[in-house]
Amino acid sequence: MGYAAGDLILERMPHLVSYARALTRNRASADDLVQDTVVRILTSIEQFDGSSFASWSGTILRNRFIDNCRRARRHGGSVEDAAVPEVAEEPTQDFVVELDETLRVLDDLSPKHREILTMICVKEFSYERTARMLGIPIGTVRSRLSRARLELLAIVESGHGARNGAARRPQNDQHP
Numbered sequence: 690m691g692y693a694a695g696d697l698i699l700e701r702m703p704h705l706v707s708y709a710r711a712l713t714r715n716r717a718s719a720d721d722l723v724q725d726t727v728v729r730i731l732t733s734i735e736q737f738d739g740s741s742f743a744s745w746s747g748t749i750l751r752n753r754f755i756d757n758c759r760r761a762r763r764h765g766g767s768v769e770d771a772a773v774p775e776v777a778e779e780p781t782q783d784f785v786v787e788l789d790e791t792l793r794v795l796d797d798l799s800p801k802h803r804e805i806l807t808m809i810c811v812k813e814f815s816y817e818r819t820a821r822m823l824g825i826p827i828g829t830v831r832s833r834l835s836r837a838r839l840e841l842l843a844i845v846e847s848g849h850g851a852r853n854g855a856a857r858r859p860q861n862d863q864h865p
Contacts, residue, residue, distance in 0.1 A: 694734045697742045698727055704743065705750055711807040712754045714796050722757065726750040748822050751804070758800060794844050802837035809834055 709719035820827040
């Protein structure tokens with residue numbers, strides 16, 4: 690079973706890394722989370738029932754992330770206090786800038802809302818799959834997603850509105 694487990698892990702590794710980075714918003718923290726997840730998978734592989742390794746491993750990663758968040762809160766810190774990932778170069782294209790702004794807004798969301806948006810909108814998981822992975826009813830997935838979208842919209846409107854308003858204000862002040 691060891692060789693098969695290794696193959697399953699290697700196959701899922703890009704997805705685990707992507708999911709971890711979406712949750713932590715920090716490359717180093719994501720790498721640590723993935724490493725911790727792989728260790729957990731290997732030590733508990735006998736508990737895997739053979740149904741869906743993707744869901745099972747994703748649930749382990751998510752649970753490790755939640756544990757880390759709780760631990761950070763107990764010790765007076767926060768996962769969100771982690772250093773911002775290093776950027777290789779400045780964005781030069783409009784869509785890259787918009788993506789960067791959106792990612793910053795995602796950082797402002799609560800962890801539950803960021804997680805549900807990542808699973809549904811980024812990873813494109815179905816509501817059913819998301820519900821299974823999170824261990825919650827599908828109705829809760831829908832309502833949490835709705836609240837997450839509203840929170841995201843409120844942040845975007847307040848953040849972009851302030852920037853756009855500041856840019857337009859001098860023109861409006863010129864009118865008598």
